[in-house]
Amino acid sequence: MHPFHSITDVERETGIARDTLRVWERRYGFPTPQRNQRGEREYGQDQVERLRLIKQLLDSGQRPGKLLPLNLPRLHQLAQQSHPQQSLDVDAEQLLNLLGTKDSCAVRHRLEQLLHQHGLRLFLTELVAPLNHAVGEAWFHGRLGVLEEHRYVEELRSLLTVAMQSLPSPRSGLRAVLTTLPGEQHGVGLLMASCMLALEGVEVLQLGVQTPLEEISRGAVENRCRLVGISCSSFPQRRTTTSQLVRLRTMLPKEIDLWAGGSGVTGLPAMPCGIRLFSDLQQIPAAVAILRSQTTAEKPTAGAVD
C-alpha cells in the first residue's frame, strides 16, 4: 500500500545498521526520510535504492564522506569506474546471459554439462569461482536482480550437494569441521570449500552457516578433527571477522589447524598467529597435502605435546 520503509526495514534491506543510518543523516544530510505522525523515519523506495548502492560502493573500499553527498547518477558513474567490466571465460559469460533469461532449466542443464565436462575440481576453480564473482558484479551493475542471483545460488547449491554425495567415501585419516562464523549467512562458499576438501579425501563435517564459536570448537574436538575451516563472505565490519577468528583460535586446541577463506578474508589485516588464510580455492589441495604429510609423520612419534 504505502511504499515507505521503517528504519528497521532499511537496516534489513541494506545491511546498514540503524545507528549508522541515523548518524549519516545527522552528519551528511543523507538519507532524508520523511516522518510519520509519531515522528519516526519513513524511507521512500528511492532512498533505499540509493542506500543500497552506497553500501555496495562502501564494501568495495569507498568512504562514506565522499559517497553520501553524491546523487544517484554520480553514484552509478562511480560504480562503473570502480568495478570495470572484467573479461570472462566464454562459458561463464554464456551462463551469465542464461541467468538473465527466464529459462531456469537452461542454467541448470548448462551447469551440469560443464560439471561433467571438466570434472568437479576444474568446474569449481575455473568456472564457479569466477562466475560467482561475475554474478555479484552483474548485480552490482544492475544487470541481474536479486531474483536471478538467488536462482543461481540455489541451482549451484543443489548441483554441488548432489555432486558431493556421489563422491567416493573419503578414506578417513583427515577430518575437518567446516562452517561459517555467527552472523555470516552465505553458504555457497562453504559448499565449494567442502567439495574441494572432499576431493582431497578429507572427511568433511559440514555444519552449515552461523555456528557459535563454542560449538565449532566442541565439534572439532569431539570428532577428532585435524582442522577447522571457516568460510567468510563479505561482513559488515571486517574487524568483526578478525576478532572472531582470533577468539576461535584461542578456543581451539593448538594441534587443530584453523583455516579461513572466501572473499571476506582477502585483504584482511594479517592474522596474528596460527590462522591460515586462503585467498583462493586452488590453494586447498596443496595445503591438504602438506597437512597429511605432517600428520602421518607425527603419528609414530607420539607425545612431545605438553
Add this chain to the structure above:
Amino acid sequence: MHPFHSITDVERETGIARDTLRVWERRYGFPTPQRNQRGEREYGQDQVERLRLIKQLLDSGQRPGKLLPLNLPRLHQLAQQSHPQQSLDVDAEQLLNLLGTKDSCAVRHRLEQLLHQHGLRLFLTELVAPLNHAVGEAWFHGRLGVLEEHRYVEELRSLLTVAMQSLPSPRSGLRAVLTTLPGEQHGVGLLMASCMLALEGVEVLQLGVQTPLEEISRGAVENRCRLVGISCSSFPQRRTTTSQLVRLRTMLPKEIDLWAGGSGVTGLPAMPCGIRLFSDLQQIPAAVAILRSQTTAEKPTAGAVD
C-alpha cells in the same frame, strides 16, 4: 581470552535486539552486565546462557515480566513444564539418540534407509516433521547442542536436495515460487515444502531464503507462476510476519495465490484476506489438487478479469 560479550555479540547470539536488552536492564534489573573502561556493557557467559533460555521461553508464549526476575533453576523448571517431553515415533526417537552420539554417518544412513522405506511423502510428513520439532525441543531441554542441531539440518538438507533431484521432471502446468521472507534464515522448512509440491507435480522455483518482497513478486510474474509459497519459521516478532505477508499480497496480482506455512504461522492472528495458511505439510496435496482443478476449469473461459 576474556569471556565477555559486547551487546552486539549478545544480540547476535540470543536474537534479542540491543534496545530490548537495554530496556530489560532498566525495567527488570536483568541482565546486569559489567561495564568496561568506556562504560560499555560486557555480558558474562552465564548471563548469555540465561538470556538464551529466556528467549526460548518467550518464543513459547511466556511473558518477559514473569520470566526476567526468575533465576536460572526456576527458568529450567519452567522449561520442563512448558515443554513436556512428548511421545515420539520409535524411528524418530532412535534418530534423536543417534544424533547425540558422535557417529554422524549413522544418522545419515538411517535417514536414507527410512526415506527409501517409506517413500518421500511419508518420510516428510510422518518422520521429518515431528523429528524437526523433537530436535528443537531436545535443544531446548539441553539434550542436544547447537552442533548436533546443525549437523542434523545439514544431513537433512543434503538428503532432501538429492531426493528432489531424482524426482521425475514435473509435468508442467502448475508453477510455484518458493522462498522465505527477508529476515528469515531457516531453509529446511522451505526444502520440505518444495519436496511436497514437487511430489504433487508442481514445478518449483526455489529461491532460497530471504528474498525481498519486490523480487518474489517479480519472480512469480515473470515466470508465470500460479502460486507463491512462503516458509515461515519462528520470527522475532510475529507481527513482522503478518505485515510482510500482507504487503506481499498487495504486490502480487490477485490471480496468483499466496500460501504460507511453517511453525511461524501457527497461531497467527488470522490473515485479512487472500492468504492461505498451512499448519501442516499434509494439507499441501489437497490444496494443490483444488488449485489444479480450478486452473483447468478457468483456462477455457478466458477473460472476465478486469
Add this chain to the structure above:
DNA sequence: AATTTATTTTTGTCTAGGACAATATGCACC
C-alpha cells in the same frame, strides 16, 4: 455461564544528541 467490549498494563521499538576508540588519511622526514 459464556461471550463480547472496554480499560489497564505490559512490552518492543523509536528518538535525540553526545562520546569515544578504531581506522584511514595527510604530511613531514629519512
Add this chain to the structure above:
DNA sequence: GGTGCATATTGTCCTAGACAAAAATAAATT
C-alpha cells in the same frame, strides 16, 4: 619510495524519555 606521527573520519555505544501495539484484566452484555 618508505616510515612515523598528527589529524580527520566513522561506526558503535551510551542515557533516558516517549508511545502504540499486544496482552491481560475488568466490566458489561447476551
